[in-house]
Amino acid sequence: MRRYGKNPDEDDVRVRPNRKGNRPRTNIRPKHEDASEGMVLTVDRGRLTCLVEDRIIHAMKARELGRKAAVVGDRVSIVGDLSGDKDTLARIVRIGARSSVLRRTADDDDPYERVVVANADQLAIVTALADPEPRPRLIDRCLVAAYDGGLTPLLVLTKSDLASADELLEMYGALGVPHVVTSWEEFGDGVAAGLMREHLSGRTTAFVGHSGVGKTTLVNALVPEERRRSTGHVNAVTGRGRHTTTSALALPLADEKGGWVIDTPGVRSFGLHHVDPSRVILAFPDLEPGTANCPRSCSHNEPDCALDAWVAEGHADPARLYSLRRLLSTRERREGD
Ligand SMILES: Nc1nc2c(ncn2[C@@H]2O[C@H](COP(=O)(O)OP(=O)(O)OP(=O)(O)O)[C@@H](O)[C@H]2O)c(=O)[nH]1
Ligand SMILES: [Mg+2]
Ligand SMILES: [Zn+2]
Incomplete structure (x- = not known):
C-alpha cells in the first residue's frame, strides 16, 4: 500500500491508468471503421487469400494482431487495397469471434x-x-x-x-x-x-x-x-x-x-493434447446425465466413474458407453495401434 508517495515509480504506476481512464484498449488503437468484412479461404506462409464480397483479395496480418493467427474459415476485417489486383496486399486488422x-x-x-x-x-x-x-x-x-x-x-x-x-x-x-x-x-x-x-x-x-x-x-x-x-x-x-x-x-x-x-492436407496423426473429456461427453446427451455422480474431474474412463451404474440401471445403451470409452481412450493409446 502506498502511504507517502515518495517513490516516483510507484506514483507513475498509479497515475497512468487514471489519465487514460478505464477505456478498453481497442479505443487507443486505430478503429478501422472503414474495414471490409471477408472470409479467409487459404493461408500460405503468412499470405492469406480472402473473399471480400465477390473478389479474391490477397492479404497479410496487420502487426497489431500480434501473435493471433487467422486460419481458413475465419471472418476477418480487412483494410488497404481491396481491388484484388495482382501484386496488391491488403491488411487483416481484426479476426471475428469464432463459432467453432x-x-x-x-x-x-x-x-x-x-x-x-x-x-x-x-x-x-x-x-x-x-x-x-x-x-x-x-x-x-x-x-x-x-x-x-x-x-x-x-x-x-x-x-x-x-x-x-x-x-x-x-x-x-x-x-x-x-x-x-x-x-x-x-x-x-x-x-x-x-x-x-x-x-x-x-x-x-x-x-x-x-x-x-x-x-x-x-x-x-x-x-x-x-x-x-x-x-x-x-x-x-x-x-x-x-x-x-x-x-x-x-x-x-x-x-x-x-x-x-x-x-485440408492429409494428416498422419491427430494429437489430442488439448481435449477436455467434459466437452466430449456433451456429444453424448444420453449418457451425460449419468455423470452427475462422478468423482470430480472424472475422466469417465476410470473405476469410480458413475456411468457404469447408470448404464447398468438401464438408463442408456451399453454400446454407447463402450463407444464413448473407446473414444476417450484414444488419448491413452499410441496412434498407429
Ligand atoms: N479406386 C478409387 N480411387 C480413388 C477414389 N477417389 C480417389 N481415388 C484416388 O486416390 C488417390 C488420392 O486421392 P486424393 O483426392 O488426392 O486424396 P487426398 O485425400 O486429397 O490426399 P492428400 O491431399 O495427400 O491428403 C488418387 O490417385 C485418386 O485418383 C475412389 O473412389 N476409388
Ligand atoms: Mg488432397
Ligand atoms: Zn465419470
Whole structure:
C-alpha cells in the first residue's frame, strides 16, 4: 500500500491508468471503421487469400494482431487495397469471434495446439475403405476433435469400388454418426454427389483424413471447376508424382442454400493434447446425465466413474458407453495401434 508517495515509480504506476481512464484498449488503437468484412479461404506462409464480397483479395496480418493467427474459415476485417489486383496486399486488422474451432496437436505430448479451421459446423472424416487401409484409431481421434471443437461429425467412406464398408459401419453404428459411402464411379452418375449435397448444403464442412483417402477428389467433384479456378487452387506434386494438398482451402458449394467445403492436407496423426473429456461427453446427451455422480474431474474412463451404474440401471445403451470409452481412450493409446 502506498502511504507517502515518495517513490516516483510507484506514483507513475498509479497515475497512468487514471489519465487514460478505464477505456478498453481497442479505443487507443486505430478503429478501422472503414474495414471490409471477408472470409479467409487459404493461408500460405503468412499470405492469406480472402473473399471480400465477390473478389479474391490477397492479404497479410496487420502487426497489431500480434501473435493471433487467422486460419481458413475465419471472418476477418480487412483494410488497404481491396481491388484484388495482382501484386496488391491488403491488411487483416481484426479476426471475428469464432463459432467453432477444429484444433489438433502434432502428437498427444505436444502442448502446442494449432487451429486447423475456424467456423466450420461439420467435420467430414474421410477414410478410404482400401488404399490406404482404414485406420479406426484415426477416425476415433477425429471424432473426439469434432466433439471437442463443437463440430458435427460426418463419416465419409471412400473407394467403395475397392472394398466393402460393412465392417467399419458396424463399428461406428452405436455412435450414430451419419455416414456416406462413395466411390468415384458413383460420383459419375451423381448418386453420391446428391447424397453429399444432402449433408453439405448450407453448411461449412471441413474434410480431414489420412493422405490419399480421396478428400480432394471428393471436393473437386462437389465444386464446379470454374469456382475452383477463381480461388486459385493449386495442388503440389509429391516426390512420387502424386498430387497432394499442401494447405487448407475453402471452396464455395454451388448450391442454392450456399455452403462451403474445406479441403485440408492429409494428416498422419491427430494429437489430442488439448481435449477436455467434459466437452466430449456433451456429444453424448444420453449418457451425460449419468455423470452427475462422478468423482470430480472424472475422466469417465476410470473405476469410480458413475456411468457404469447408470448404464447398468438401464438408463442408456451399453454400446454407447463402450463407444464413448473407446473414444476417450484414444488419448491413452499410441496412434498407429
Ligand atoms: N479406386 C478409387 N480411387 C480413388 C477414389 N477417389 C480417389 N481415388 C484416388 O486416390 C488417390 C488420392 O486421392 P486424393 O483426392 O488426392 O486424396 P487426398 O485425400 O486429397 O490426399 P492428400 O491431399 O495427400 O491428403 C488418387 O490417385 C485418386 O485418383 C475412389 O473412389 N476409388
Ligand atoms: Mg488432397
Ligand atoms: Zn465419470
